[in-house]
């Protein structure tokens with residue numbers, strides 16, 4: 001797994017539950033895979049909002065004592081991934097402000113494509129920014145709107161922004177959830193006790209015992225208000241363009257996103273890959289953890305044995321002692337190590353979900369060959385990642401994307417594999433039961449929606 005690129009964030013909102021901040025905490029814990037740089041929660045008891053946020057993992061940022069200070073029946077939370085050099089506490093969420101209507105906290109998953117223009121225009125008019133986050137634009141837009149009600153100010157503000165957003169807002173008395181009209185990033189609605197939960201992934205629902213209701217519709221604004229129940233406003237006609245990479249890599253396999261289970265879709269990708277790109281081999285092994293469901297699908301379809309030929313150390317996190325250049329083998333082995341006994345002399349099919357820069361595959365293949373593998377055939381359960389994402393996945397620039405600069409044959413040579421093949425776009429679409437055009441595939445096709 002790469003450490004230098006990642007999906008920016010997970011969001012959660014809990015409304016009308018006496019343990020709101022604790023449920024938000026556990027939900028963030030379930031969605032920790034979507035961001036490990038910082039975490040935060042704002043809660044509200046109808047009188048005021050309370051916020052705690054810091055750098056680090058959810059379990060490091062919060063303690064039981066701290067959670068007890070996050071009073072109230074409503075809470076919103078966030079886990080953040082930030083790119084290098086940008087991990088200041090000011091860039092942790094929720095973004096919180098006091099303005100003419102009172103207190104407001106916002107959490108955001110996604111990426112605004114016109115953030116710079118909006119920010120420059122706001123600065124021209126005297127706005128002062130405290131962070132480098134897109135999300136701060138929204139606070140300013142809401143504060144400046146001349147509408148009287150917060151609901152109308154939110155609508156006003158989202159009409160000025162473009163791009164990918166799954167947003168949750170908390171005011172003194174209400175919670176709001178809003179998803180962009182394309183539904184790029186996932187956002188689901190559930191019931192928890194007498195209240196509601198909104199979260200990026202339903203693995204959060206399972207942990208807190210919530211019941212899935214439906215997705216928040218693309219373009220929909222949900223308003224949660226005590227004694228008024230749930231209100232829905234269609235701000236935009238939905239034109240779904242869900243991020244296909246959520247199914248390929250990001251979301252947790254036990255989550256239901258865009259209305260379908262992630263594990264099942266990933267396994268389908270493996271089945272399709274076995275049909276399209278068969279290999280005469282002794283053993284199918286996944287690159288853990290991302291490649292596991294597709295490898296199971298590939299093994300079942302091909303009839304070749306599935307084995308865990310590579311072990312992953314789950315405790316690695318960040319190391320303070322960086323291996324030197326001479327020790328670079330150590331770097332990959334700290335995270336992934338081969339079961340030599342198992343793979344020695346064997347012809348392996350190694351399944352991973354994607355190749356981005358190519359460095360991971362290259363290291364793994366070297367490691368397997370050193371451990372005595374007779375052949376290593378790399379099979380990737382998605383098409384070549386040829387274009388960067390501008391809608392919330394922090395991929396490297398095009399010049400660093402190996403598939404943008406090399407043919408499949410050249411990549412195969414570079415990663416030192418005996419053969420290399422990717423899943424075709426058509427097969428990927430079949431794997432996710434696509435009806436036609438409801439997915440954003442820009443990272444594989446360069447066809448950008450905005």
Ligand code: AMP
Pocket residue numbers: 001002003004005006007249287290291352353354355356357358359360361393394395
């Ligand atoms: P590389 O080709 O070395 O850049 O990395 C590919 C590996 O990173 C694969 O094992 C993927 O599972 C994983 N991966 C793909 N996209 C991302 C991403 N955006 N963030 C973190 N890891 C990723």
